[in-house]
Amino acid sequence: MQTEPGPESRGAQPAAPAELWSGAWAAERLGITLTTTAAPVGLGLEDLVGVAVRRNPRRAQLLVSRVLGKHVPVHPLRVLGTGMRLGGLVRALGVGEAVVLGYAETATGLGHSVADALGAPILHSTRRPVLGVAPVGGFEEEHSHATSHLLLPDLPLLEDDRTLVLVDDEFSTGTTLLNTIRTLHSLHPRSRYVIAALVDLRSPDDVARMDAVAAELGVTIEAVALASGRVELPDGVLEAGQALVAELDTPPDAAPPDAAPPGARDGVVTRLDVHWPANVREGGRHGFTPHDPAFDAAVEEAGTVLAEALPEGAVHVLGTEELIYAPLRIAGAFAARRGDAVTFSTTSRTPVLAVDEPGYAIRTALTFPAHDAPADGPGPRFAYNLRPGAYDAVVVVVDEPADTPELFSAGGLVDRLRGVTDRVVVVTLPAYAPTPAVPAPNSADDAPVAQPQHLPAPLRGPAFGSYPAEDVAWLLKDLSDAELEAPTEEREEAIQAGRAHYAESLPVEYQPDAAYQALFAEALTESADRLAYAVGLVTEQVLALRGRETVLVSLARAGTPVGVLMRRWARAVHGLDVPHYAISIVRGRGIDEVALAYLAAHHDPDTVMFVDGWTGKGAITRELAASVEKANARLLGGGAPGGTFSADLAVLADPGRCVEVFGTREDYLIPSACLNSTVSGLVSRTVLNDELIGPGDFHGAKFYADLAEADVSRRFVDTVAARFAAVRTSVLSDLPGRLAALRGGEHRPTWDGWRVVEEVSASYGIGEVNLVKPGVGETTRVLLRRVPWKVLVNPERAGELAHVRVLAEQRGVPLEEVPGLPYSCIGLIHPRFTRGAVLADGRGTGA
Missing domain, CATH: 3.30.1330.30 (Ribosomal protein L30/S12)
Structure with missing residues (x-):
């Protein structure tokens, strides 16, 4: 059995020391054994993967590929050659006409290489939604750190009976593959599927399960891998892995964000234009045709620009998450001009324990916040095995949506790379996006949008709002610099006269005197237990209705403190990190459909529960029902992969008797109603003004950072949350009766x-x-x-x-x-x- 793959069609692959990245250190401490049962190209499991320890309560081990170019720096030609070799195994099955589907984030580049070997088009899944591009499907990857996958093709890749080749870096159980096959077969049936991976670790039961699915669907499902075998895990391996993490790990957020690794440099950062044409696709997010000469020409030009711009020495090219293939090919073109001194890897979402020990697969880790508006918040993200001082330059390749201020912020990816090398070069590629086939939300009519648009990113504290970033993601556009306030009487006159809508401007923020602030403090102290009980009762009902995957979506801004409290209850009582977003709804104008598009792209709409503070007469409740129904039709058509949004609304107090899910129906003071922005995260009420909000924007709001000294937002939620333990028993004992009444229809709205x-x-x-x-x-x-x-x-x-x-x-x-x-x-x-x-x-x- 040879140690490294031999030459392939893209050139010789420089070898690495056999012991490098082997993972023997972790395997010995966890008692993990790798056994190869099939090696069709002469490579065993130990040649292809090493073992590391995950920071993940669901899995102890991570098999770290030594040939994929993800977590381990590898010569780019070796990465490309490995993918071509896997493609050769697929080709040997006689697949004929085929289309390739690669899995984000790890196997997007691998899928491209397999497609190259087959001369086939490729689509890869994505976790980045694109405004106006409706997903043709989606599926979940249960064991992964980030699970939701979207399929956003604008090429006709999935509609015919061509063999579908699904490419991933490894098969553990095959569950993700079966999820995909079931989803796509229900949309566009075909007769043959091939699954391809670097390593196949399925058990006999897993293989039998896949055979049963093939029989059920009446299709052929075949599998190929460079190596097959099993990972033998002793009893208690999960606990042992967690113990290792507890013993050796420094959590990513424990160090200051601008901390540099040991031996840090202070590298210079420059941008480099590699002349990538705007109309050339940089990847397969929307589909990619085989052997695109324009892409190949762009790659060669980029390799030439790098060779001319960078001095001799060791250079590492770093792709970013899903953006693997274009940076890999650019690295290959650069290496063709520079030789073996070039290595390649990409950033990752996967949290792994880093231990600087010989024979361990993850020696170093750079931790930084996400920089491309992901659904799961600002991070963390990781770049592994980039040892300080090992490189004369690091070239980080991003696409336009990922070229954000977060990329360059203190503690951001570029800043962390400055501690690795004396020179950081940033290359930004234009991001291809198809013209949306559906109207953009918030557009005035139903005409298709002429220009491609990406969904905007959520706002989080402390950059926007005074709540901690984990408490809420604001699906709003920052209008803090806009002049929107108008004198109250003048504003009221314009609204009632029909010359203006109330959401087009803002009232002047009321600033209470000391006596009124004392009333707020007194009301908060007196009502904290009652509020905590109501928060607990309404949260428990929501969790009973939506399950552990609940997503809270508060109606900004009165609903947002309640959403923060509900999220904290779920965490304190059940250990759940429930996502919480704040969204705008405007009476007479409806809910923010761009924000709903964002939610649909990142979560199953069936898991969403809308949240508000209280009801009055029920005008917003009615607005929510009408506008959500309209949004479902416009955004989701027949429904997203998980369903459509429900207009259910959960509130602390429902004196208007217009919702079913509530904490109380008494009309009592919720102290957050006493104030404006200073009890709601320093955020204004929401704004929908055509001069400031475009068709692809979230509704807007202002962040009143200048009022920070008067802010009591955290005081309000902290005071109520401090009483959760005191009311927990009462809530849980009263919950069965409340749920029985809810399910029995006793809480139907009477209006x-x-x-x-x-x-x-x-x-x-x-x-x-x-x-x-x-x-x-x-x-x-x-x-x-x-x-x-x-x-x-x-x-x-x-x-x-x-x-x-x-x-x-x-x-x-x-x-x-x-x-x-x-x-x-x-x-x-x-x-x-x-x-x-x-x-x-x-x-x-x-x-």
Whole structure:
């Protein structure tokens, strides 16, 4: 059995020492044994992979490929040759006309090389959505650190009966492959599938399961690999692996973000234009035709530019996550001009324990935040085995969507590479994106968008908002530099006159005096237990309905503190890291469809639960139902791979009786209603202004960083969360009854609040239900940012409304006691602009 692959069609592959990256150190400590059972090209498992320890509670070991160019620096021609050799095994099956599907992120480059060997087109899966490009399918990779895969072709690759060749770096159980085959076969049946990997580790039961699926579907499924065998794991290996991590690992977030590795340099960073044409595809995310001469020419030109720009010496070319094939080919072209001094690898999502020991497969690790707006937040991401001082230059190749400020930030990838080498060169390739075949969300009509657009990235603290980054991802556009505030009376007049929509501008932020702030603090202290109980009860209902994969989507901004608290409850009580996003919905305009497109691309829509603070009369509840139904039709057509969005809304308080999932139906003060941005992450209410929000943008909002000294956002959620332990027993004991009532239909909406509002509107001659704001929360908002006329108060609840009295006095608004009022209070917006009044310019303003 030879140690290294021999020459292949792209040239000789320089050998590496046999012991390098072997993984013997980890295998010995965990008791792992690799046994080769088949070696069709003369390579055993130990020639192809080493063993490392994952930072993953589901798997102890990671088999680190020594030939893939992912975690281990390898000569690029060796990587390309290995893929061609695997393609040769597929070709030997007599596949004829074929199309190749490579798996993101690891096997995108490998899939390309197999496709090269077959002269076949390729599509690779992706975890990056593209606005307006509807997925033709998706599937999950259960064992992976990042699981969701999308298929976004704009070429007709999957519609016919050509043999589909699925390429991955390894087969462990074959589950991901079966998920894919089932999904694609349901969309476009075909008669033959071939699966190809560097190593095949399936058990006999796994092989039998795949045969059973083939029989069930009436298809042929064949498998090839450079080596087959088994990984023998002793009992307790998972615990042993976790113990090794606990003993030896420094968590990625334990060191300061700008920390450099030992022996750090202070490398110079430069950009280099390699003249890549904008119309040449850089990869197979949307499909790639075989032997594209324009691509080959672009690769050769890039290799020439690198050779002319870089001095002699050791150079490492670093691809980034899914972007493997183009950087690999560029590295190959460069190596053809420079020889063996060139190596290649890419960044990774997979967290692995790094141990600087001979014979271990992962010797060093650079940790940095993600820089291409991933679904799972800002990171961390990793670059392995780049030893400081080993390279005279490192060339990092990214595509345009990944060329972001995060790439160059303190602690970002480029910054970390400066500690490895004296020279960091950044090469950015244009990212091919097809013209969307469906209208972009938020567009004014149903016409297709003319230009390709990518989904924007979420915003996170501390760059936007005062919540920690893990608490919420804001699906909003930052409008902090825009002048949007208008005097309250002027703004109210324009809104009621129909000259402006309330979401086109912002009210001036109310800044409370010391006495009012003291009322907030008192209300928070007195209500913390009651709020914690409501948070727990509503969160438990959501988890019962949506399961452990729940995704919380709060309606910014009143819903966002509640979403933060619900996420914290799920973590404190169940150990779940529930994703939480904040999204905009605008009365009369609907929900932000670009944000929904982002969610659909990153999560199963069936797992989403919308969250708000409270209900009033139910206007937003109705808006949510209508706009989500419309968005499902526009964005998802017949549905995403997991389903469509449900307009279910979970709230802390539902005095309007217009939702089924709630903490309470009492109308009491939720202290976050007392203030504006200073209790909601320093974020303004959302903005939908055509001058600032384009068809492919999220709705907007401002970050009031200048109000940081007055911010109590964290104080609010920290105070309530501190009471979770005290109310946990009560919540869990009351939960069965609440769930039984929910499932039995006892909590169906009655819309009592809407009827009350209609009666009040008629009784006071207002004639417009949107000017009647029932409930403590809505009344408070009227007093804070509208032109209030009067406040109706239930005398039996007057003792709980101290903050309402203070605000009313400050605004000169009379309080009117109404015995038997179904709410604690109702705020009435001044109707003077809706009664046929005439402005100075002579235009009528009657409704």
